[in-house]
Amino acid sequence: xxxxxxxxxxxxxxxxxxxxxxxxxxxxxxxxxxxxxxxxxxxxxxxxxxxxxxxxxxxxxxxxxxxxxxxxxxxxxxxxxxxxxxxxxxxxxxxxxxxxxxxxxxxxxxxxxxxxxxxxxxxxxxxxxxxxxxxxxxxxxxxxxxxxxxxxxxxxxxxxxxxxxxxxxxxxxxxxxxxxxxxxxxxxxxxxxxxxxxxxxxxxxxxxxxxxxxxxxxxxxxxxxxxxxxxxxxxxxxxxxxxxxxxxxxxxxxxxxxxxxxxxxxxxxxxxxxxxxxxxxxxxxxxxxxxxxxxxxxxxxxxxxxxxxxxxxxxxxxxxxxxxxxxxxxxxxxxxxxxxxxxxxxxxxxxxxxxxxxxxxxxxxxxxxxxxxxxxxxxxxxxxxxxxxxxxxxxxxxxxxxxxxxxxxxxxxxxxxxxxxxxxxxxxxxxxxxxxxxxxxxxxxxxxxxxxxxxxxxxxxxxxxxxxxxxxxxxxxxxxxxxxxxxxxxxxxxxxxxxxxxxxxxxxxxxxxxxxxxxxxxxxxxxxxxxxxxxxxxxxxxxxxxxxxxxxxxxxxxxxxxxxxxxxxxxxxxxxxxxxxxxxxxxxxxxxxxxxxxxxxxxxxxxxxxxxxxxxxxxxxxxxxxxxxxxxxxxxxxxxxxxxxxxxxxxxxxxxxxxxxxxxxxxxxxxxxxxxxxxxxxxxxxxxxxxxxxxxxxxxxxxxxxxxxxxxxxxxxxxxxxxxxxxxxxxxxxxxxxxxxxxxxxxxxxxxxxxxxxxxxxxxxxxxxxxxxxxxxxxxxxxxxxxxxxxxxxxxxxxxxxxxxxxxxxxxxxxxxxxxxxxxxx
Ligand SMILES: *[C@@H]1O[C@H](CO)[C@@H](O)[C@H](O)[C@H]1NC(C)=O
Ligand SMILES: *[C@@H]1O[C@H](CO)[C@@H](O)[C@H](O)[C@H]1NC(C)=O
Ligand SMILES: *[C@@H]1O[C@H](CO)[C@@H](O)[C@H](O)[C@H]1NC(C)=O
Ligand SMILES: *[C@@H]1O[C@H](CO)[C@@H](O)[C@H](O)[C@H]1NC(C)=O
Ligand SMILES: *[C@@H]1O[C@H](CO)[C@@H](O)[C@H](O)[C@H]1NC(C)=O
Ligand SMILES: *[C@@H]1O[C@H](CO)[C@@H](O)[C@H](O)[C@H]1NC(C)=O
Ligand SMILES: *[C@@H]1O[C@H](CO)[C@@H](O)[C@H](O)[C@H]1NC(C)=O
Ligand SMILES: *[C@@H]1O[C@H](CO)[C@@H](O)[C@H](O)[C@H]1NC(C)=O
Ligand SMILES: *[C@@H]1O[C@H](CO)[C@@H](O)[C@H](O)[C@H]1NC(C)=O
Ligand SMILES: *[C@@H]1O[C@H](CO)[C@@H](O)[C@H](O)[C@H]1NC(C)=O
Ligand SMILES: *[C@@H]1O[C@H](CO)[C@@H](O)[C@H](O)[C@H]1NC(C)=O
Ligand SMILES: *[C@@H]1O[C@H](CO)[C@@H](O)[C@H](O)[C@H]1NC(C)=O
Numbered sequence: 141x142x143x144x145x146x147x148x149x150x151x152x153x154x155x156x157x158x159x160x161x162x163x164x165x166x167x168x169x170x171x172x173x174x175x176x177x178x179x180x181x182x183x184x185x186x187x188x189x190x191x192x193x194x195x196x197x198x199x200x201x202x203x204x205x206x207x208x209x210x211x212x213x214x215x216x217x218x219x220x221x222x223x224x225x226x227x228x229x230x231x232x233x234x235x236x237x238x239x240x241x242x243x244x245x246x247x248x249x250x251x252x253x254x255x256x257x258x259x260x261x262x263x264x265x266x267x268x269x270x271x272x273x274x275x276x277x278x279x280x281x282x283x284x285x286x287x288x289x290x291x292x293x294x295x296x297x298x299x300x301x302x303x304x305x306x307x308x309x310x311x312x313x314x315x316x317x318x319x320x321x322x323x324x325x326x327x328x329x330x331x332x333x334x335x336x337x338x339x340x341x342x343x344x345x346x347x348x349x350x351x352x353x354x355x356x357x358x359x360x361x362x363x364x365x366x367x368x369x370x371x372x373x374x375x376x377x378x379x380x381x382x383x384x385x386x387x388x389x390x391x392x393x394x395x396x397x398x399x400x401x402x403x404x405x406x407x408x409x410x411x412x413x414x415x416x417x418x419x420x421x422x423x424x425x426x427x428x429x430x431x432x433x434x435x436x437x438x439x440x441x442x443x444x445x446x447x448x449x450x451x452x453x454x455x456x457x458x459x460x461x462x463x464x465x466x467x468x469x470x471x472x473x474x475x476x477x478x479x480x481x482x483x484x485x486x487x488x489x490x491x492x493x494x495x496x497x498x499x500x501x502x503x504x505x506x507x508x509x510x511x512x513x514x515x516x517x518x519x520x521x522x523x524x525x526x527x528x529x530x531x532x533x534x535x536x537x538x539x540x541x542x543x544x545x546x547x548x549x550x551x552x553x554x555x556x557x558x559x560x561x562x563x564x565x566x567x568x569x570x571x572x573x574x575x576x577x578x579x580x581x582x583x584x585x586x587x588x589x590x591x592x593x594x595x596x597x598x599x600x601x602x603x604x605x606x607x608x609x610x611x612x613x614x615x616x617x618x619x620x621x622x623x624x625x626x627x628x629x630x631x632x633x634x635x636x637x638x639x640x641x642x643x644x645x646x647x648x649x650x651x652x653x654x655x656x657x658x659x660x661x662x663x664x665x666x667x668x669x670x671x672x673x674x675x676x677x678x679x680x681x682x683x684x685x686x687x688x689x690x691x692x693x694x695x696x697x698x699x700x701x702x703x704x705x706x707x708x709x710x711x712x713x714x715x716x717x718x719x720x721x722x723x724x725x726x727x728x729x730x731x732x733x734x735x736x737x738x739x740x741x742x743x744x745x746x747x748x749x750x751x752x753x754x755x756x757x758x759x760x761x762x763x764x765x766x767x768x769x770x771x772x773x774x775x776x777x778x779x780x781x782x783x784x785x786x787x788x789x790x791x792x793x794x795x796x797x798x799x800x801x802x803x804x805x806x807x808x809x810x811x812x813x814x815x816x817x818x819x820x821x822x823x824x825x826x827x828x829x830x831x832x833x834x835x836x837x838x839x840x841x842x843x844x845x846x847x848x849x850x851x852x853x854x855x856x857x858x859x860x861x862x863x864x865x866x867x868x869x870x871x872x873x874x875x876x877x878x879x880x881x882x883x884x885x886x887x888x889x890x891x892x893x894x895x896x897x898x899x900x901x902x903x904x905x906x907x908x909x910x911x912x913x914x915x916x917x918x919x920x921x922x923x924x925x926x927x928x929x930x931x932x933x934x935x936x937x938x939x940x941x942x943x944x945x946x947x948x949x950x951x952x953x954x955x956x957x958x959x960x961x962x963x964x965x966x
Contacts, residue, residue, distance in 0.1 A: 148260040158289040166208035166297040168280070172201040177236035177281050179825070183480075189217060191291040194286040201236065202280040202295060205848045206829025207333045209276050209550055210297035213269040220293040222263045225271075226285050226413050229256045229277040231551060231849040232841060236281045241671045242551075242845040244503070245346035246358045246431035246438050248393055248600050249537050250275060250547070250554025251341035254358040255503040259411040262290060271355055273300050273341060276333050276550025276850045283411050301336045301550075302572070306829075310573035314864050315892035317700045320861060323818040327855025328571035331564055333550035334741055334852050335577040337542050341601060345538045350378070351510025351527040352499065358431065359387040359398065359498030363525055363607040365514060366392060369494035372523060374461035375512040379403045379454045382410065382505030383419060388464050389492040392537070392600065392611060393555070395439075396466060397484070398432060399472070400425040400502050402445075403452045410502055422448045422898060424472060424480055428489040430504065436846035443487045448479050465492035465517065498536065500932055538600040543587075544580030545601055549833060549848030555598040558628075559621035559672055560583055562850035563795050563859075565628035569635040570862040578632050579641055585625060587647050590615060593655035599623040619659075620671035620685065623684045626652060629689030637874015637899050646699055653692055656685060658710060673793075674844035678734035679723045679742035683748035686712045687717070690753070698873055716754045724759060730766040731755070733779060743770060743793045750800035760804040767797075767809060773837055774816035788834040791817055795856025802864035805931065808884025810860070814887075818857045821849075824882045831855035849858035866894030866905055871926060874899045878926035882907040884914050885931060900924050914963040920956045926951045928961060937966040 170181035173190060174197060185596050194674035195409040212227065228241040234257065235242030243256030253272035257888045260268060274297070283288060306325045313324040334351070344351040346362065354360075363370075365422075369389070377384040381818050383402040390396030405414060405421040415495070418432060419425060461473045468491060484492070514523035525532065533539035546564045548557035552919045565578050567601035587605035588596035596614040598621075599605055609616060609866040629649055633642050659669045667682040674680030695703035725732045725764055731749045734736040749755040755763060768777040774793045777787035794817055801809040820839040821832050830850035834842025841847035863869045867881040875898040882892065886909065893906035901921030906916045916928060930936065930950045940962045946952065952961055 144398060148324060163539075164303055165213075166204055166210060166299055168295055169205040172205040173197045175199060177201045177233070178555075180183060187293060189293050190289050191289060192282070193289045193791055194284060194287055194591065196525065197448060198284040200282045204278050204280070204297075207231070207276050207278055207329055207550060208299075209298050209301045209333050210273060210299040211269055212274055212280070213267060213295070216262060216265045216280070216290060216293050217293040218265055220261050221286070221290065222261055223288040223290050223411070223569045224285040224411055225260045225262060225290070226283045227260065227686050228256050228281045229274045230279045230845070231277050231828045232845065233279050235845050236279055238845065240433060240435070243325065243724060244358075244431060244433065244435060244553040246435065247553040247556075248555055249358055249360040249500075249602055250600070251343060251344060251538065251541060252554060254500070257503060259285070259413055259504050260883050261411070267597070269298065272344065274550070275554055276828075279446040298342050301333055302574075304332055304572065306332070307709065309571050309898040311570045311895055312864070313570070313866055313892075315585070315861075315865070315896045316890040317888070319822065319866070320821060320889075321674055322813065322822055323814060324861045325829065326818065326821055326831040327563075327567040327852065327858025329828075330550070330850045330852040331546065331567045331572055331577075333830060334548070334564070335546035335568070335572075335574065335849045336541070336544065338580065339540045341541045343533050343538050343540055345533060345536065345601075347528065347530050349528060349530055351376070352507045352859060353380075353508050354499055354501060354506070356385075356503045357500040359385060359500035360394050360538045361387070361390050361498035362523075362536055363392065363496070363497050363603055365496035366611050367494050368496065368514065368522065369467070370465055370517045372461055372463040372515045373497045373512070374515070376457050376459050376461065376510050377401070378457045378508040380506035380508065381454065382414065383501050384460075384507030384509070385499065385501040386462070387498045388462055389467075389495040389499075390493045390498050391613065392608070392733050393548070393598070394495075395429045395688055397470065397492060398427045399462065400432070401448075401452060401458070401460065401474070403454045406454060409454060414504070420445050420447070421875060422450070422452050424448060425964060426470070426480075428484065436843050438846075441489060442486065443482075446480050451888035464492060467493065479942050497751045504806035525867045533602070534604045534607070534787065538602050538752070539602050539604075540645075541601040542604070543584040544577050544851065545584050546577055546581045547601070547850060548853060550830070550850035552846075552848055553598075554579060555600055557598045557621070558595060559597065559624040560792070560851075560853040561628045562624045563633070563792065563854075563856045565632050566635070566859040567852055567855050568715045569632070570859045570896055571896070575632075575636050578636075579638070582632070582645065586645060588614075588646055589651065593651035593931045594622055594651075595625055595652060613757075618671035619669040620681050620684065621624075622652060622656060623681065623688050624673070626656065626688045627684065627768070630688060630695055633695050633698070634691065634873050635875075636868050637870075639873075642695060643699055646695065646701070649692070650704065653689070653708070656688070660711065660715060662684070663889065664722060664735070665714045666722060667715065672823055673748070674742065674760050675734040675737065677736065679719055679731040679745035680742065680924050681716055682719050683745075683752040683754045686716045686754055687748065687752035689715075694873065697843060716752070719749070720759075727958075728766070728841065729761055729762045731759075734751075739919070740779060740781045741766060743767075743776050743797050744778070747793075747800040749795040750804050751796070757804075759804075764804060764806050764809060774820045774835060783863065788836055790834055791832060791854030791856070797855065798856050798860050799864070800828060802860055805882065810864075811887055815855055831857070862894045862896065863891075865889070867903055867907070868894050868903060870955070875903055875926075876900070876924055878920065878924060880905050880916070880918060880926065880928045882914065882916065882928070882930070884909050898924070912965045914965065916961040917958065918954055918961065919958045920954065923954045925953070925955045930963060933965045936963045938964040
């Protein structure tokens with residue numbers, strides 16, 4: 141029985157705990173009953189009954205205390221009805237005051253409800269469960285829309301993520317500063333909400349003998365027609381409630397032409413909150429863009445609603461056909477008669493390029509769709525699907541997730557954004573320790589690998605990954621996400637030492653590395669690709685490549701692939717030298733943003749120059765000094781050329797900086813970021829308990845209601861607290877040898893402790909500073925050893941290990957087991 145087996149046992153027991161926990165539902169902790177949503181709530185007792193009635197108490201506000209996810213449900217004990225209920229979900233409280241709460245989310249079909257508002261018709265007591273998962277929220281409201289009374293005895297969410305106790309995760313952090321303890325939980329909560337097991341996210345379509353039964357959602361798009369243009373889409377649809385919806389000229393992610401056919405809205409099936417302005421009865425509604433309403437960065441352009449000259453009945457099949465020609469001429473026939481023929485250009489809609497089609501009605505609507513045909517302009521049949529077989533689900537991107545994966549955010553975009561995974565993959569090993577979530581995500585990304593070696597930068601979880609390979613936009617955009625994905629892999633290996641899995645995927649990552657190496661200019665030895673972290677031929681990307689090659693060399697070492705190790709180190713050295721020669725600007729004393737922009741610089745140029753080891757101590761310190769000109773409240777703007785007034789502060793980019801500041805011993809920058817940028821996320825008016833996507837300069841969420849408040853990309857503080865403040869880091873893969881560098885100075889802490897679940901067992905430290913002494917209690921598992929290192933410049937008089945004086949000074953070497961170490965400072 142080797143270490144591997146020992147680890148399996150540990151993993152099994154930690155998973156068991158998680159699974160036990162995940163059975164219990166998420167319950168609200170506080171509530172308010174009144175006429176409007178209220179943030180002033182009172183404690184909700186378990187089993188407490190709540191009654192809503194039309195005049196003085198129609199609206200219930202529920203606060204779950206922090207981010208939760210799952211199927212909404214409620215238990216009705218009594219109803220004098222039928223009554224209709226409008227239920228809203230939102231991460232920040234203010235969403236409850238808006239018609240669409242904090243949605244809708246038309247970015248992608250993320251195997252969750254597109255809408256953040258849904259309506260129920262309650263006819264009797266019992267348990268009511270929503271069909272759709274709500275991906276992430278802290279707040280909920282339930283509004284009685286009609287006459288009658290209703291009494292609930294329970295509410296909550298049936299979890300579709302692990303229901304964990306953040307105080308009792310496999311890996312932990314604690315300190316004398318409660319604010320830092322809350323900040324540590326932000327990342328832990330975000331990875332808990334945004335990562336989940338295979339098959340945990342259910343399909344949003346039902347396939348029946350009558351075709352696909354589709355409830356209101358963003359149209360889910362066929363992967364079969366991405367390159368089609370000038371076609372006629374025809375299908376049959378039966379409206380079950382409200383209307384049926386579809387899209388054409390629709391890329392898998394992006395803007396398209398959206399259509400709704402609205403029924404005559406009979407009273408028997410229409411909810412009283414049906415928006416008859418947006419969806420008038422007997423009409424075709426057309427919009428161009430992301431959805432039917434604007435949602436921050438997801439723009440929509442209303443083309444109009446066009447009356448149908450006859451009644452559109454529910455429970456009746458209609459043959460619908462839609463043609464888009466020449467990127468603009470849109471026509472629709474119903475039962476063979478033309479009901480629409482417009483030039484989109486006349487409505488100010490720009491030319492539509494090629495794109496597929498999809499199906500999805502509007503909020504609270506339901507329709508069946510069957511017998512789908514697509515004909516080319518010349519009459520050739522290009523596509524046929526009766527929509528009666530379960531393979532429809534994977535084609536339209538609505539099959540349950542096949543792998544454990546981590547999304548960019550719990551509520552949106554709900555894509556496996558590869559670049560975002562850098563921080564996610566570092567938070568998991570110090571908190572939930574769900575290595576299977578890291579592996580699942582990387583395995584999923586690898587399934588999308590194309591012959592060039594590139595991986596899809598943002599696969600949607602409902603498609604078969606291989607069906608995404610033919611869609612160039614997901615490979616050409618944000619090319620530097622390839623590098624961040626590679627760093628997620630190498631960083632995971634350093635923390636896990638998961639050698640068996642790594643051996644299996646190594647050939648695929650080597651292909652990706654070869655692609656990356658090909659982007660290095662033969663002459664200049666700088667990296668010619670750009671994207672998110674900076675410009676081509678710039679410091680950030682070139683240094684990130686250096687860092688990834690050095691880390692990949694460590695993986696190669698572990699696999700005895702010495703040729704690769706040698707090659708990667710050689711190239712890393714060349715690029716490093718080129719950055720110092722061409723991108724260090726001695727006049728500005730900072731690394732430049734790129735060779736074509738040598739007076740500008742940014743957070744990531746500085747951060748990657750440091751973490752990659754490209755910058756020597758002097759250049760690191762000089763660069764960090766330049767941060768002064770990027771400093772805003774509550775963090776640093778990305779680049780010197782952005783205007784201060786428009787800058788949102790990114791906890792993602794500032795997260796790289798936070799790590800870099802600690803590497804360069806700049807505790808004041810790190811403390812500024814922790815106290816202010818991460819501190820802002822604790823403001824109860826907006827807080828979700830998880831890390832945010834963006835923070836505005838006024839300390840509110842940076843993209844208003846749209847902002848994901850459970851975005852692991854903004855959670856770097858979690859691993860920086862464990863790895864640099866409690867101070868436990870792996871020195872070799874899997875913590876076989878470890879390094880403890882307690883941040884005994886710079887953060888005003890009296891003590892800090894952390895435990896990391898390693899493949900050998902738990903490794904923990906608790907340090908305490910008092911009376912010119914630093915006490916440490918280190919417990920290290922069998923098979924490991926390491927050292928404690930106090931900050932340079934610390935003068936120690938004596939050092940004892942388990943009470944026995946040693947000759948060591950600022951560094952003490954330790955074996956496995958528990959060691960009590962005391963540094964007496966002079
Ligand atoms: C953190 O430490 C304090 C003081 O020892 C203790 O009361 C608290 O329970 C600890 N928190 C966790 C989550 O272990
Ligand atoms: C439908 O309900 C509205 C009010 O809710 C009422 O005015 C109307 O007469 C009803 N229509 C029918 C056909 O019952
Ligand atoms: C609600 O259910 C009742 C009882 O089945 C039914 O009569 C009514 O038409 C339903 N209302 C809606 C809007 O579906
Ligand atoms: C109805 O939709 C219109 C947009 O068409 C919007 O302005 C309005 O706020 C919506 N009203 C409600 C109550 O949803
Ligand atoms: C969305 O906002 C744009 C810009 O303000 C506006 O032109 C457009 O009409 C809006 N779309 C809808 C559907 O309201
Ligand atoms: C196609 O669209 C272009 C503008 O994009 C226009 O010049 C041309 O006349 C259109 N052709 C037809 C056949 O409508
Ligand atoms: C739609 O209108 C255009 C322009 O008026 C016309 O050329 C075309 O034939 C019409 N299409 C159909 C299907 O009637
Ligand atoms: C009809 O159009 C399709 C798609 O553009 C094309 O593949 C096919 O060759 C065409 N057929 C004829 C007979 O022109
Ligand atoms: C990067 O630099 C090389 C060499 O100067 C140049 O050929 C290439 O066009 C540059 N790439 C970009 C995207 O500017
Ligand atoms: C910065 O770029 C300008 C114009 O390309 C060049 O003249 C100057 O020498 C460069 N400065 C440094 C320090 O590289
Ligand atoms: C930071 O401190 C470590 C030792 O604690 C030292 O090795 C390193 O050189 C320092 N870095 C800088 C940039 O001063
Ligand atoms: C040191 O830490 C270990 C593990 O957390 C604990 O069992 C032990 O009691 C601690 N010893 C002292 C002296 O604090």
